[in-house]
Amino acid sequence: MDNRYRVCLIGCGRMGATIDDEVRDRLKGDLFLPYSHAAAIAACGRVEFAGVCDPIAEKAGAARERYGARQSFTDYETMIREVQPDIVCIATRPSAHAPASIFAAEQGVRGIYCEKPLCNSMVEADAMLQALDTRGVKFNYGTQRRYVSLYRNLRAMTDAGDIGEVQAVIAHCGSSAAQWGHTHTADMLLFLSGDGEVEFLQGAAEIDDAAWEGDTLKQDAPIPMGYARFANGVHAYLVASGGYEFEVSGTGGKLRTLSNGIGYSWRRFDEHEQLQDASGPEVRLESGTLRGLEDLVRALDEDGDTQGNLRLACRSQEMIFGFTESHRRGGMRVPMPLANRELAIAPDNY
Numbered sequence: 001m002d003n004r005y006r007v008c009l010i011g012c013g014r015m016g017a018t019i020d021d022e023v024r025d026r027l028k029g030d031l032f033l034p035y036s037h038a039a040a041i042a043a044c045g046r047v048e049f050a051g052v053c054d055p056i057a058e059k060a061g062a063a064r065e066r067y068g069a070r071q072s073f074t075d076y077e078t079m080i081r082e083v084q085p086d087i088v089c090i091a092t093r094p095s096a097h098a099p100a101s102i103f104a105a106e107q108g109v110r111g112i113y114c115e116k117p118l119c120n121s122m123v124e125a126d127a128m129l130q131a132l133d134t135r136g137v138k139f140n141y142g143t144q145r146r147y148v149s150l151y152r153n154l155r156a157m158t159d160a161g162d163i164g165e166v167q168a169v170i171a172h173c174g175s176s177a178a179q180w181g182h183t184h185t186a187d188m189l190l191f192l193s194g195d196g197e198v199e200f201l202q203g204a205a206e207i208d209d210a211a212w213e214g215d216t217l218k219q220d221a222p223i224p225m226g227y228a229r230f231a232n233g234v235h236a237y238l239v240a241s242g243g244y245e246f247e248v249s250g251t252g253g254k255l256r257t258l259s260n261g262i263g264y265s266w267r268r269f270d271e272h273e274q275l276q277d278a279s280g281p282e283v284r285l286e287s288g289t290l291r292g293l294e295d296l297v298r299a300l301d302e303d304g305d306t307q308g309n310l311r312l313a314c315r316s317q318e319m320i321f322g323f324t325e326s327h328r329r330g331g332m333r334v335p336m337p338l339a340n341r342e343l344a345i346a347p348d349n350y
Contacts (some may be wrong), residue, residue, distance in 0.1 A: 003235060003301075004046055004047055004048050004164060004185075005046065005047045005048070005085075005086040005087050005106075005110075005111070005297060005300060006047070006048050006050040006083065006084070006085040006086050006087070006091060007041050007044075007047045007048065007049060007050060007085055007086070007087045007088070008050055008051040008053065008076075008079055008080065008083055008085040008087075008088050008089070009037055009038055009041060009049075009051070009052045009053065009063070009069070009089045009091065010037065010053070010054075010076045010079075010088060010089065010090045010091065010092055010096070010100055011037075011057075011090060011091035011093075011096075011115075012052055012053070012054035012059040012060050012062070012063040012091075013054070013055070013059065013091065013092075013315050014036075014047070015091045015115055016035060016036060016037050016038060016054070016063070016089075016091035016092075016144070017036050017037070017038040017039065017052075017059070017066070017067070018036060018064070018092075019035050019036045020033055020034060020035045020036050020039050021209060021295045021320065022196060023035045023188035026126055027196050027259065027262060028145070028192075030264050031284075031285035031286070032285060032286070032287055032288070033287060034289060034290055035287060035289055035291065036054065036091075036092045037089040037113070037115075037289060037293075038063050038066070038067040038069070039067065039258060039289075040287060040289040040290040040292075040293050041067065041069075041089065041293065042067040042068055042092070043287075043290055044066045044290060044293050044294060045299045046294070046295070047057055047087065047297065048070075049067060049068055049069040049070065050069070050070050050071070050083045050085055051069055051070060051071045051072065051073060051082075051083045051116075052064050052067075052069045052071075052073070053072070053073040053074065053075065053076045053079045054072075054074065054120075055075075057074050058285075060072035060073060060074060062268050067268060071169075071220055076100055080103065080104055080107050081107065082107065084107075084108070085109060086110050086111060086300070087109065087110065087111040087112070087113065087293075087296060087297075087300075088100070088101075088109050088111075088112050088113070089103045089112075089113045089114075089293075090112065090113070090114045090115060091103075091115045091142075091179075093276075093349070093350055094117050094118075094119060094346075094350045095119050095120060095346065095350050097114055097115070097117075097118060097119050097124075097309065098119045098120075098124035098125075098127060098128050098130075101114055101128050101131070101132065101139075102127060102128060102131040102132075103266070104137075105131045105132050105135050105137045105190065105211075106131065106135075106201050106329070108136060109137065110138060110300055111137065111138040111139070111140075111296045111299070111300055111334075112132070112137055112138070112139050112218070113139075113140045113142070113292060113293055113296055114139065114140075114142060114313075115142035115185065116141060116142045116143055116179075116183040116187075117180070117238045117264040117317060117320070117345075118183070118184045118313050118314065118316075118317040119317065120179075120344045120345060120346040120347070120350060121321070121341065121342060121343060121344035121345075122314075122317070122318055122321055122341040123341050123342060124340055125313075125314045125317055125318070126314075126341060128310065129273060129310055129311070129314055132219065132310055133310070136191065137255060137343075138299045138300055138305075138306050138309075139295055139306060139308075139309055139313065140292045140293075140295060140296045140306045140307065140308040140309070140312040141186035141187070141292075141308040141309075141310075141312070141313035141316075142289075142292070143183065143184050143308060143313075143316070144287075144288020144289050144292060144310055145184065145187070145188055145191075145288055146188070146191045146288075146290070146307060147291035147292040147295055147308065148261075148285075148286050148291055149283045149284055149286060149290045149306055150261055150263075150283045150285070150289075151188070151191065151192075151246075151257070151261070153264075153280075153281060153283045154192065154246075154248060154255050154257070154264060155192060156254060157266070157280065158194075158250065158255065159194075161252070161342075162252070162253070162255075162266070162268075162280075163249070163250035163251075163252050163253040163254060163255055164250040164251030164252025164253065165250055165251045165252075165292040166193070166194070166234050166248060166249070166250045166251045167234065167235065167249050167250055167251060168214065168234065168235045168236065168237065168248075169188075169189055169192045169193050169234060169235075169236045169237070169246065169247070169248050169249075170236075170237045170246070170247045170249070171185045171188060171189055171236070171237065171238045171239065172239060172241045172242065172243050172244070172245045172246070172247070173185045173238060173239075173242065173243075173244050173245075173246075174224075174240060174241065174242035174243075174244075175206065175222040175223065175224035176222060176223070177220040177221070177222055177223075177322060178205065178220055178222070178223050178320050178323070178324060178345055179220045179345050179350070180220055181216040182223050182226075182238065182320060182323075183316065183320060183346065184217060185238055185316065185319055186238075186316040186317070186319040187312075187313075187316040188239065188246050189228060189236040189246075189316075189319070190236075190312065190315060190316045190319070191227075192246060192248050193230050193234040193236050194230070194232055195312055195315075196230045196231050196232045196234075197214065197230065197231045197315070197336070198228050198229070198230055198231070198315065198318070198319060198322070198336040199229045199230065199231050199335070199336060200228075200229050200322075200333045200335045200336060201226065201227065201228050201229075201322035201323055201325075201326055201328055201333070201334050201336065202226070202227045202229065202323075202332070202333055202334070203223055203225060203226040203238075203323030203324070203326040203331075204223070204224060204225045204226075204323075204326075204327050205221045205222065205223045205224075205323065205324055206221050206222045206223075206224065207219060207221040207324075207327060207328075208221075211327075215241070215340065215342045215343050215344060216323065216343075216344040216345075216346050217324065217343075217344065217345045217346070218346065218347050218348065219345075219347055220239045220345060220347055220350070221324070221345075222325075223238065223320075223323050223324075224239075224240040225238060225239065225240060226319075226323040228236035228319060228322075238323075243259070243260070243340075244259075244260040244261075244323065245257050245258060245259070245260070248320055252268060252269055253266065253267050253268035253269055253278070254266075254267050254275065255277065261285070264280070264283070265277070266278045266280040267281070267315060280338060290307060292307075292308060295307050295308075317339065318336065318338050320339060320345070321338055321343050321345070322334045322336060322338055324343065324345065325338065325340060
């Protein structure tokens with residue numbers, strides 16, 4: 001199909017429009033470009049960049065000029081009503097994600113690509129799911145790793161039994177902020193475990209007790225440790241060791257990403273139960289943001305599902321709240337679904 005979809009961007013800050021300038025200076029960073037939503041929209045041959053929006057007019061204007069968008073706005077409701085886009089990309093601070101997604105769905109937008117974190121509470125997540133599901137809106141989440149060939153290759157290898165029966169997934173992602181960093185971690189634990197349902201969670205966080213205001217945590221606290229038990233029997237661990245590497249361990253071997261996604265290793269048990277290096281298929285480095293947008297376009301073309309749909313996004317977001325709730329209960333198991341839907345992580349700048 002060769003029809004083009006009108007796309008509008010809400011939020012012209014770092015992930016919306018400027019992070020490309022940072023990423024290109026990282027190790028092999030140029031291979032991950034385009035990185036921002038604006039750059040990905042401009043690079044996608046199947047879409048028309050119809051509009052950008054930011055409450056700071058200068059930011060919206062700069063993004064429009066840099067990436068060739070047709071119009072700029074300071075109010076997203078006005079933009080959506082006037083432009084009537086097919087797809088909306090949302091790259092604002094978290095507090096706007098739920099209301100912007102719901103408004104877009106109510107106005108007939110057919111696809112939404114929303115940055116992480118998904119929202120500030122499961123009340124908001126539930127409202128998003130209700131609004132989008134009832135209208136058949138396609139959705140992808142801004143956890144870019146699940147869209148690129150390196151991580152999808154690891155998932156395909158585990159699904160094919162290349163490391164035997166999967167026993168555990170370990171995220172070596174350090175003690176990162178719950179919402180700002182570990183939303184990526186939770187999504188990869190979910191993805192590499194098979195995207196199944198979570199039975200229960202346990203976790204620890206570095207929370208200042210004074211940061212609680214009722215059920216709202218006014219701090220995006222670091223999480224140095226988390227455990228998830230999936231219904232398929234896989235154990236998933238978030239550990240304080242850094243490097244942003246993910247390991248999948250099975251009865252027949254291990255897969256591990258290297259240096260935040262620039263490669264991977266594959267080791268298999270030999271007849272003596274010793275791990276030996278194996279040679280797997282080569283994978284290219286590529287833009288997760290662009291792949292996520294392309295996947296959304298594909299889903300609209302085919303009226304099919306997306307790779308990072310809203311139900312999966314809600315599931316990984318719920319893991320973050322579950323780790324936090326477990327810490328609040330002194331490390332107790334927290335069964336899923338999370339009973340306390342009101343628990344929120346919402347610092348003042350969110």
